[in-house]
Amino acid sequence: MRLIAFVNEQGRPALGACVGEELADLGAAGLPDTLDGLLRLGPAGLAAVPAALQKAPRRPLAGLTYLPPLLQPAKALAIGLNYQDHAAESRFELPKHPVVFPRYPSSWVAHGQPLVRPKASVQFDYEAELVAVIGRGGRHIPREQALAHVAGYSMFNDGSIRDHQLRTPQWLLGKNFDATGAFGPVFVTADELPPGAAGLQIQCRLNGQTLQNANTRDMIFDVASLVAACSEAMTLQPGDMLITGTPAGVGMARTPPVWMKAGDVCEVEVEGIGVLRNPVVDEG
Structure with missing residues (x-):
């Protein structure tokens, strides 16, 4: 699984999962909108991604404004x-x-x-x-x-x-x-x-x-x-x-x-x- 942090259309941080040449917006499917938040859920966080892909809206990978994968790591x-x-x-x-x-x-x-x-x-x-x-x-x-x-x-x-x-x-x-x-x-x-x-x-x-x-x-x-x-x-x-x-x-x-x-x-x-x-x- 490949995850990318990016800026969404509203100018806010978002987290997407790569699906071919598209990115599925995990926050819009009910998961945290940052990798930081997803990892804080423990193993259940990453485990929930495949199910979220079924309902997550998608956007092209092209033209993304990237964010660092983690926004505020403790260390x-x-x-x-x-x-x-x-x-x-x-x-x-x-x-x-x-x-x-x-x-x-x-x-x-x-x-x-x-x-x-x-x-x-x-x-x-x-x-x-x-x-x-x-x-x-x-x-x-x-x-x-x-x-x-x-x-x-x-x-x-x-x-x-x-x-x-x-x-x-x-x-x-x-x-x-x-x-x-x-x-x-x-x-x-x-x-x-x-x-x-x-x-x-x-x-x-x-x-x-x-x-x-x-x-x-x-x-x-x-x-x-x-x-x-x-x-x-x-x-x-x-x-x-x-x-x-x-x-x-x-x-x-x-x-x-x-x-x-x-x-x-x-x-x-x-x-x-x-x-x-x-x-x-x-x-x-």
């Missing part, structure tokens, strides 16, 4: 240095434990919306990432049970302002400039993908040139390990996001460095999920 936890080749190119030692930092909703935009290079820096980098979305909450989740807590997957461009990120050992500021990341366009339920979304090709393209090309099986800490590690510290809730890290090929590590600039188009693609595409503009 968006990003993982740093989670591919061995990226840790090496960044000149960090391989982590023995997941490197976790928060990413806030104000720092990302939806599919098709512009990424904004801030006035403060030209060092605007791209990072293709897989997102795991929690469907069933919990604390102290064992690794062997962790994937049962994952409702599905999406994609993220963890746009980074590198000089601000690396000014201090704490990365939060450089990872949270307004509108520097992107999230979406689709949420794919876990049953549509291999367990843990392992073995999927992941790419980033800038103006059509492939700059990152790897496989999710190469993550140092897989999705199950990340769920277990994060839940050791905090209670995970339905709708929480784990942004699982990027492979090698980032702009900072290239000679000369490759920074995103106004007029560029950046694409993140994960096999079986789709393409997240965003133009780049300068901050006004």
Whole structure:
């Protein structure tokens, strides 16, 4: 099942399920109009979608104004240095434990919306990432049970302002400039993908040139390990996001460095999920 958050004809958030080249409006069929709300219903929420499709009004996929799949997640936890080749190119030692930092909703935009290079820096980098979305909450989740807590997957461009990120050992500021990341366009339920979304090709393209090309099986800490590690510290809730890290090929590590600039188009693609595409503009 593939779900998309979008703006309806009344200018309000809506949630649709893909049916061929059409989108069935789940809110108009009596279900919550956001993925956040649907996941808060527990397993019964996603289970109710097939029946809702029978009465949900439909609209073409073409011409959608997309929203991020989740509008207000309680937690968006990003993982740093989670591919061995990226840790090496960044000149960090391989982590023995997941490197976790928060990413806030104000720092990302939806599919098709512009990424904004801030006035403060030209060092605007791209990072293709897989997102795991929690469907069933919990604390102290064992690794062997962790994937049962994952409702599905999406994609993220963890746009980074590198000089601000690396000014201090704490990365939060450089990872949270307004509108520097992107999230979406689709949420794919876990049953549509291999367990843990392992073995999927992941790419980033800038103006059509492939700059990152790897496989999710190469993550140092897989999705199950990340769920277990994060839940050791905090209670995970339905709708929480784990942004699982990027492979090698980032702009900072290239000679000369490759920074995103106004007029560029950046694409993140994960096999079986789709393409997240965003133009780049300068901050006004």
